[in-house]
Amino acid sequence: MAVETFTTASGGELPSLGLGLWKLENEKVGPIARRAIELGYRHFDSACDYGNEPAAGAALEQAVTDGLCRREDLWVTSKLWNTYHAPQNVRPAIERTLSDLRLDYLDLYLIHFPISLRFVPFEKRYPPGWFFEPNADEPAMEFDPTPLHETWRAMEELVDAGLAKHIGVCNYGTAMLHDLLNYARVRPDVLQVELHPLLTQERLVRFARERDVTVTGFSPLGAPSYVSSGRAAEDESLLTHGTVKEIAARHSKTPAQVLLRWGVQRGTAVIPKTSSLDRLEENIALFDFELSADQMQRITALNENRRFNDPGAFCEDLFNTFCPIYD
Template sequence: MNLTEFKLAGGDTIPSVGLGLWKIAPDAVAGCVHRAIELGYRHIDAACDYGNEAEAGVGLAASLESGLVQRDQLWVTSKLWNTYHKPEHVRAACERTLHDLKLDYLDLYHIHFPISLAFVPFEERYPPGWFFDPDADEPKMVEQPVPILETWQAMTELVQAGLVRHLGVCNFGVSLLRDLMASSETKPSVLQVELHPYLTQEKLLRFCHQQGIHVTGFSPLGAQSYFSLGMAGDEEGVIDLDVIKSIASQHGKTAAQVVLRWGVQRGTSIVPKTSRSERLRENIDLFDFELTDIQMETISDLDQHRRFNDPGDFGEKAFNTFMPIYE
């Protein structure tokens, strides 16, 4: 079974495993990106809000200039931040990302969240983060509502200008997808959402499959990215479960590889994060074994509808603002 890439509705292919740059320290990103490409990664998942696109650009440039890889062999994703939803800010935000990544175009540009926040000028603070004014006595998010369709239409102009090849959305549910598709002739090529054995999102995946929208899962190992943020309990590690370890033992693989293989084998691309060379190698070494139907079902049955990355939770705790989007 060859699951190294998936075909999009338009015929292009997206690599099934990418390097997610969220939470990788800026001083480690350039080397990490370059090493990932050396190991065979062809999918880099970036975002303005991660605060490390300029450093990622150094790694990308080094890889391209050395001939390690050609630009058309790479798939580079980035995301429009919440403060740039007004149509007049969309192109400038994309161009800043392209400048930082040292690229002429993106393969995929997402709306990062269905959350529209007040604009923060680039020269004032970049990336702007969640707070409108971090120095205020009681800093908060400040909403500036913009219809998603207006943002989306401005993004379609990026495609027409040759700055972006495909458009997508992150953290959208079925209702928002339905409304967007009913309002625009341009359908999202990709939806990126949190996906792991504790949050399988079967109905959402089925809907996207029916609509020809590919799905990428972020945080594919579940709680691992959230321990350090205090957003997951020590007992919530999927890769620590005996059932996962047992399956891993049967295949001579690690627990993490089993969970990542489950993600790919169900037809979703994944973007695990790591800056450790041995983990980079491990996370892409998923294509010399196959989980059985029973093993796939066993892992899927672990579903708890447990969402770790929820603005309805972290918004109030971290940014003094109640910001539910999934309810």
């Protein structure tokens, strides 16, 4: 099935649907990635911190070798981890990711969080995670005083060197994005943030659109990825919400397909994660139906400003460090 694309400000063709690799176990990445390519996926969203880039890289390389796709048909995204924000660490970080993914370049490289942490050498621990010393008596995050504009200058050099075709940011709000656009020599092509009907972020999405920054929404199905970690309750699932189920029934589609279609139809790319081969096929079946204006509005009206992925909450709970970024 052909996946629609969004054209970024610098001319990149970002597939509107991708496969998120977050929380995918290493042994599952290969079969999932290969099947995704067979079904028509060309957009893969990865990160150093996910810990599965070597497995993903082996699968993508094998798919190209086997003639399932060409490298130039793929859009591979990865992200700069928090411990590598200092300018001298940015290029080594992408070079490690490229080696793991078995690629010569990334289609998109993003600053993962606007949080600069103390550097952890590759040989000490990789991926480095959030703690500086996990085995300390009282482990905690340790911040590094690197301004975001210095990190961005180093990101721009990656484009100059041909290591990344496009660069962007994750988990930025309007103020940070506004500031970045004021000083960027190479403008951010993509903003990736949490987006689903419980967290529509209308003002941020509108601002990005008006400034010609393409938006990708992670966790487009909302709660499911966060229930196991206690960050969401079972009854917060949009997959069982009456409005979503009703609209799905009218289109003879599943609730997940309706939620993903809502994301794409509002002009944002979506990167659902799944370890199910059946769900892979379900998730890509988005481009043979369209939600009405009324249905789009009804889904948007479910917004509760409910954020599941909030460092201001999980960093204190899991990493003994108070670290709000959205307040």
